[in-house]
Amino acid sequence: MTLATTELILERLLCARRSIPKGANTMLVHVAFLIAVLTTGVAAEAPLRSASVFVEAEEFGPLSQVWRAGARWADDIYSPTSGDAVLANDGGGTDEVAKTVEVPTAGAYNVWVRYLRIGEYKGSFGLRIAQNEQTVFNEKYRTRPKGAGWEPTWEKFPATLQAGPATLTLYIDEPGIRQRIDCLLLTSRLDYGEKTPPDYHDFAPQVFFRYQFHEPAVPTTAEVQSYVRRGPVYYHNLGWTTQTGLGTGGDPIPAGEWSPWCALTKVVDTDKFLATVHLHFRSGGEPVAEAKVDFQVNSVAAEAGAHTLHEDLDGDIVTLLIPGNLARYPDLLELASTNTRRHVENARGLKLPPIKAPRPEGIKLETQICGFGGMYNSKRMLAEEMEVGSLLGANSFADLVGVNRQVAAEQGVRRTFLNQWIPYQALPCPCNPGNPRLIEDFYVKAAEKIRRDDPDALTVAYRNKLYDEPGTGNLDHIAQCANCSSAFREYLRRQELTPQDFGKQDWTEVNVLKRDAATDPPSRRLYYWSVQFRDESVMRVFKLGTEMSEKHLGDGILTNANFTNGGLSDWAGGLIDGPDWFLFGRERAQSLMWSEDWTSMGPEGTGYPVDVLRSAGSPHNLPVGMYLISYNAETLPLRTYSALMHGAKILNFYCYGPWYAFCDGSVSESLPAQKALAAVTREVARAEDLLRDANTPPAQVAVSFFKSHEIWQQDTAIQVERRNTYLALTHENYPVDFLDEALVEKGKLSGYRVFYLVDSDLSRKAAAAIKTWVTGGGTLVTCAGAGLRDEYDEELDTLKDLLSVASLEVTKPKRGYRERYDLPAYQPTDTVTCSAPLEACQVPVMGYREALTPAAATVLATFADGKPAALRNTVGKGSVIRFGFLPALAYAKDAGPSATQVVTGYLDHERRVITAAARLANVARPVECSVPRVEANLLTSPKGAVALLANWTGQPLEKLTVTLQPSQPVKTVESLKQGKLKATRRGKVLEVTLPLATTDMLFLKP
Ligand SMILES: [Zn+2]
Structure with missing residues (x-):
C-alpha cells in the first residue's frame, strides 16, 4: 500500500x-x-x-x-x-x-x-x-x-x-x-x-466481492481459495459462500440472487501484486459443468462504484485476478479467462512463422502450462494457454494425462514429462527398512492411476521428475537413529574399515561425527566417512526411486532430480550441502542429470552446470537436461545455445505460466521473452535431426571437482576458482570435462593432456594417480593450496615435490568469494607480475596465497615483494605449473559479474594466464573463434556435425573467423542465419568467416 x-x-x-x-x-x-x-x-x-x-x-x-x-x-x-x-x-x-x-x-x-x-x-x-x-x-x-x-x-x-x-x-x-x-x-x-x-492488512486497502449465478439456474455455493502471486507464495482457503456469508455454514445462494459481500482484504496483497481468487462452484454437492456468473468487486461492501465482471465459461472454477490496491490499480482487475484470451490473441498477433520440420521432438523443449484443475477447469482456457505454449515452440508440457493430453495434442504437443516424486517421507530416515515398500507402493499406485485415467499417457512420457532441489542427509539424525547408524557401520565394513581405524575397540562405539568433533586423526577419518555415508544413504533412496519408477511407470521413462545450483556453487559449501552429483551419476541413482542455469556468476555461466552434469553422468553416459529461466529475452538465446553445445538434450523453458497461476510463470506476460523463445525454439527445430544424437567432442582438458576438499574446506574460494577456470577455458573454446576423485582413481586422466587441480584436499589414491599421469607426460596446473592435504585433511606430500611449494602451509582468508555477492567488495591483497610463457601482465591477488620454492623450476610470475608467485617444473615426461595464488578469482573479480546482463568486463590478459597451459600443451580445439568469449563447440552426429556459436562479448561482430576441425569429411558449411558459407581448407581444417550478432549454428554436411 x-x-x-x-x-x-x-x-x-x-x-x-x-x-x-x-x-x-x-x-x-x-x-x-x-x-x-x-x-x-x-x-x-x-x-x-x-x-x-x-x-x-x-x-x-x-x-x-x-x-x-x-x-x-x-x-x-x-x-x-x-x-x-x-x-x-x-x-x-x-x-x-x-x-x-x-x-x-x-x-x-x-x-x-x-x-x-x-x-x-x-x-x-x-x-x-x-x-x-x-x-x-x-x-x-x-x-x-x-x-x-x-x-x-x-x-x-x-x-x-x-x-x-x-x-x-x-x-x-x-x-x-x-x-x-x-x-x-x-x-x-x-x-x-x-x-x-499487529497485522498491516487490518489497515490495508479493502477488497470485497459478491456474485450472482445465472446459469444453470440452480442454487450454488462456491469454495473460495486464493493465491498471492509472489515468492514466498501464500494460499488461503476462505470456506464456502452461503446466504449468510463466507464460511458461515448457511444455505446455498439461489440462482439470480446476489451473494452477500465477501471480504478478501486479508488474503490479497496490499499493492500492485495480484491475488488469484478462485471460486469452485457446486450445486447439490456436484461441480457445475459451466458457469454464467456476474461479479461485483469493490473497495467497500457496497454497490456504488463497484466493478462488474461477467463470466461465461465451461468448467466449475471461475478465477478473478485482484490487485491488492483496487483503488490505485483498477485496470488490473479482471477474470482469468479474459487474461488467458489476451495471451492467445497476443501470441497470434506475433505472426510467428510455422515451425519447420524436422521434428518430432528430438530435442525436448518443455514448458509448464500451470493452473488447470486448480485455478481453472475450463478446456477453453487450457486450449488457449496451450496454443500459446505451442506457438512459442514448446513440444512438451508437464503431466499430460487425460484431458490435458487431448487438449495438448489438439495444439500439436504430444510429449510429456511427469512429476511423480519419490515420497518425501522416505528422505528424513534414508535407511528406514520401510522405504523400499513405501517407494514401490507409491509407484505402483501412481502407475495404476495414470493408466486408469488415460491408458496412453505413459506412452508419451519420456521423463519423470523424482524431486526438486533435494538436500542431503542429516548427521544428527543418523547419530540418533538405530537404523541409520547400524547401516553406517555396515557401510564402513564394506569399505574394509575396522573400529581400530577410528580409535575404537568395538563397532558399537562407532557412530557418525560432525565437523567440530573431528579433532584428531581417528576422528577426522570418522568424520570423512560420516559425510560419505550420509550422501550415500540419500543417493540410495533416489536409486530406489529410479528403479521403482522404471519398473512401474516404464523403463523408457528417464528419471531426474533437479539439483539446485546452490548446492553446486553458490551458498555455503557446494556438494557438501546437497546431493553428490558425481555419486548419483556413478551409481545411476537417476537416469537423467538435471540442474538450473543460475549460479552466482552471470548468465555466461550456463555451460558450467551442464558440463559438470555431463561429466558426473559420464560413467553411464547419462543425458543432461536443464531449466532455463526464460524471462530474460536478451540472454535466453545465448543460454539456450550454451546448454545445447555442452550436451543438454532436454531444455525446460521455466516457466510459461500463466502468471496468475504460478509465481515463477513470467513468460505469459512478456512479449519480448515470447519472441526470444519462439525464435530460439524454431532454430533448434531446424537442427533437431543433427542435435538429437549429437555428441560433444572428447575434451583434452579436465578440471578437478574433488569432494574431499568440500568436506574439509567448506569455503567458496575454490568453487569460484573452479568455475572461472572453466569459464576462461571455454572463453577460448577448449572443451572441458570435470573429474571427481573416483574417476581419477580409475585412471580417467589418461585421456587428457592438461589437468587443472584446484582442490586442496584429495584422496591419496587420486594423488598417486595424478603423479603417475604427470610423470607419463601430462600437464598439471595447480593453484595455491591445491593437492597438499589428503581425504582426512592430513598433510599429503605425494605431490609436494612436483608442486614446488615451500611448505604445506597456505594462507586462506576466511570470507565469502562468490562472484556477484562477495568479490565486488573484496580488495586485492597484492599484485602478481606474470611473464611469458604465461602472459606479460599484472594480476590481482585474492584469497589463497602460498610461498613457492623455485629449486629446479622456472619462475613465471612474482609477487610484489619479488618472491615467486608461479613456477613451471618438469617432471618425467610431463610438467607442472603452480600458481601461488588464485588466478581465476582475479578473472572473475575484474569482470564484475551481473545476474541478468551479459558481462563484458573479462580481461584477455588475465584469461591468458589461466589458459597458458592449454596452449603450451597444444590442446586441440574442434572449433576456434577469432574473437574470445564467443563460446563454441562442435557436436558430431551420424548425420553430420554442427558447430554452435554464442557471442558473449556484448557486441555484434561484423566479422568472425571460425576454424573447424571436424572428425568426419565435410563437403559444405552452412550457417543457420547466413546460409551457405565459403570455406577455406587446410588439410582437414576448415575456415569460414561470418558476421555474428548473438547466436548461430554451422552445419557441416558430409
Ligand atoms: Zn534413520
Missing part, C-alpha cells in the same frame, strides 16, 4: 479512480469516521481503523540517496511487506525524513513500527513526533538486534498525543549496516497487537 489509509478512505467515498494528490490528507479524519460507521457490520475492524493512523514508511520524505523507497529482493524483502515496499537506509547519514498525519483523538497511544530485523547487525533508528512545534515523543527502535533472522517485526512505545496534525520524523540513531522500515501505526486501541502482533 502506498497511499495513506485516510486518502484511500476518501478515495472510496468518492468512488473515484483518479489519484488523490499527496498532502490532501488533512481534515479527513471525520470522513474516515463516517465511513467506519457506514460500513459497520461488514468490516469488523472499522473501529480499529478509526482509532488509528497507519502510514507507509516509504511515503516519508524527502527521499534521497540516504533514505529511499526500497522494493523486493534488492532491498532484503524476503517476506511480504505492507505496500510491497520499505523505506530503505544503508546504515547511516544525518538526513531525516518526515511525514505529517492527523491524529484522530487526544489520549494514550501505542506507536508501533514494523521493520526488518536485519539479523544481529548493529544500528538503530529513532522516531520523533512533534505537535504544535513541541516534541511529544522521541524513541529509538531496533536498539537490541537479536538472532540471525531478517524477517519483519513490530516494536512499540507508548505516547500521549493531542488531536490534530502531528509530524513524524525518522532518523538514524546508531549507524549500522542498514535499516528497512515497512510501516508505522499509531493507535489508541492499546489492546491491539498485545496477544498477536
Whole structure:
C-alpha cells in the first residue's frame, strides 16, 4: 500500500479512480469516521481503523540517496511487506525524513513500527513526533538486534498525543549496516497487537466481492481459495459462500440472487501484486459443468462504484485476478479467462512463422502450462494457454494425462514429462527398512492411476521428475537413529574399515561425527566417512526411486532430480550441502542429470552446470537436461545455445505460466521473452535431426571437482576458482570435462593432456594417480593450496615435490568469494607480475596465497615483494605449473559479474594466464573463434556435425573467423542465419568467416 489509509478512505467515498494528490490528507479524519460507521457490520475492524493512523514508511520524505523507497529482493524483502515496499537506509547519514498525519483523538497511544530485523547487525533508528512545534515523543527502535533472522517485526512505545496534525520524523540513531522500515501505526486501541502482533492488512486497502449465478439456474455455493502471486507464495482457503456469508455454514445462494459481500482484504496483497481468487462452484454437492456468473468487486461492501465482471465459461472454477490496491490499480482487475484470451490473441498477433520440420521432438523443449484443475477447469482456457505454449515452440508440457493430453495434442504437443516424486517421507530416515515398500507402493499406485485415467499417457512420457532441489542427509539424525547408524557401520565394513581405524575397540562405539568433533586423526577419518555415508544413504533412496519408477511407470521413462545450483556453487559449501552429483551419476541413482542455469556468476555461466552434469553422468553416459529461466529475452538465446553445445538434450523453458497461476510463470506476460523463445525454439527445430544424437567432442582438458576438499574446506574460494577456470577455458573454446576423485582413481586422466587441480584436499589414491599421469607426460596446473592435504585433511606430500611449494602451509582468508555477492567488495591483497610463457601482465591477488620454492623450476610470475608467485617444473615426461595464488578469482573479480546482463568486463590478459597451459600443451580445439568469449563447440552426429556459436562479448561482430576441425569429411558449411558459407581448407581444417550478432549454428554436411 502506498497511499495513506485516510486518502484511500476518501478515495472510496468518492468512488473515484483518479489519484488523490499527496498532502490532501488533512481534515479527513471525520470522513474516515463516517465511513467506519457506514460500513459497520461488514468490516469488523472499522473501529480499529478509526482509532488509528497507519502510514507507509516509504511515503516519508524527502527521499534521497540516504533514505529511499526500497522494493523486493534488492532491498532484503524476503517476506511480504505492507505496500510491497520499505523505506530503505544503508546504515547511516544525518538526513531525516518526515511525514505529517492527523491524529484522530487526544489520549494514550501505542506507536508501533514494523521493520526488518536485519539479523544481529548493529544500528538503530529513532522516531520523533512533534505537535504544535513541541516534541511529544522521541524513541529509538531496533536498539537490541537479536538472532540471525531478517524477517519483519513490530516494536512499540507508548505516547500521549493531542488531536490534530502531528509530524513524524525518522532518523538514524546508531549507524549500522542498514535499516528497512515497512510501516508505522499509531493507535489508541492499546489492546491491539498485545496477544498477536499487529497485522498491516487490518489497515490495508479493502477488497470485497459478491456474485450472482445465472446459469444453470440452480442454487450454488462456491469454495473460495486464493493465491498471492509472489515468492514466498501464500494460499488461503476462505470456506464456502452461503446466504449468510463466507464460511458461515448457511444455505446455498439461489440462482439470480446476489451473494452477500465477501471480504478478501486479508488474503490479497496490499499493492500492485495480484491475488488469484478462485471460486469452485457446486450445486447439490456436484461441480457445475459451466458457469454464467456476474461479479461485483469493490473497495467497500457496497454497490456504488463497484466493478462488474461477467463470466461465461465451461468448467466449475471461475478465477478473478485482484490487485491488492483496487483503488490505485483498477485496470488490473479482471477474470482469468479474459487474461488467458489476451495471451492467445497476443501470441497470434506475433505472426510467428510455422515451425519447420524436422521434428518430432528430438530435442525436448518443455514448458509448464500451470493452473488447470486448480485455478481453472475450463478446456477453453487450457486450449488457449496451450496454443500459446505451442506457438512459442514448446513440444512438451508437464503431466499430460487425460484431458490435458487431448487438449495438448489438439495444439500439436504430444510429449510429456511427469512429476511423480519419490515420497518425501522416505528422505528424513534414508535407511528406514520401510522405504523400499513405501517407494514401490507409491509407484505402483501412481502407475495404476495414470493408466486408469488415460491408458496412453505413459506412452508419451519420456521423463519423470523424482524431486526438486533435494538436500542431503542429516548427521544428527543418523547419530540418533538405530537404523541409520547400524547401516553406517555396515557401510564402513564394506569399505574394509575396522573400529581400530577410528580409535575404537568395538563397532558399537562407532557412530557418525560432525565437523567440530573431528579433532584428531581417528576422528577426522570418522568424520570423512560420516559425510560419505550420509550422501550415500540419500543417493540410495533416489536409486530406489529410479528403479521403482522404471519398473512401474516404464523403463523408457528417464528419471531426474533437479539439483539446485546452490548446492553446486553458490551458498555455503557446494556438494557438501546437497546431493553428490558425481555419486548419483556413478551409481545411476537417476537416469537423467538435471540442474538450473543460475549460479552466482552471470548468465555466461550456463555451460558450467551442464558440463559438470555431463561429466558426473559420464560413467553411464547419462543425458543432461536443464531449466532455463526464460524471462530474460536478451540472454535466453545465448543460454539456450550454451546448454545445447555442452550436451543438454532436454531444455525446460521455466516457466510459461500463466502468471496468475504460478509465481515463477513470467513468460505469459512478456512479449519480448515470447519472441526470444519462439525464435530460439524454431532454430533448434531446424537442427533437431543433427542435435538429437549429437555428441560433444572428447575434451583434452579436465578440471578437478574433488569432494574431499568440500568436506574439509567448506569455503567458496575454490568453487569460484573452479568455475572461472572453466569459464576462461571455454572463453577460448577448449572443451572441458570435470573429474571427481573416483574417476581419477580409475585412471580417467589418461585421456587428457592438461589437468587443472584446484582442490586442496584429495584422496591419496587420486594423488598417486595424478603423479603417475604427470610423470607419463601430462600437464598439471595447480593453484595455491591445491593437492597438499589428503581425504582426512592430513598433510599429503605425494605431490609436494612436483608442486614446488615451500611448505604445506597456505594462507586462506576466511570470507565469502562468490562472484556477484562477495568479490565486488573484496580488495586485492597484492599484485602478481606474470611473464611469458604465461602472459606479460599484472594480476590481482585474492584469497589463497602460498610461498613457492623455485629449486629446479622456472619462475613465471612474482609477487610484489619479488618472491615467486608461479613456477613451471618438469617432471618425467610431463610438467607442472603452480600458481601461488588464485588466478581465476582475479578473472572473475575484474569482470564484475551481473545476474541478468551479459558481462563484458573479462580481461584477455588475465584469461591468458589461466589458459597458458592449454596452449603450451597444444590442446586441440574442434572449433576456434577469432574473437574470445564467443563460446563454441562442435557436436558430431551420424548425420553430420554442427558447430554452435554464442557471442558473449556484448557486441555484434561484423566479422568472425571460425576454424573447424571436424572428425568426419565435410563437403559444405552452412550457417543457420547466413546460409551457405565459403570455406577455406587446410588439410582437414576448415575456415569460414561470418558476421555474428548473438547466436548461430554451422552445419557441416558430409
Ligand atoms: Zn534413520
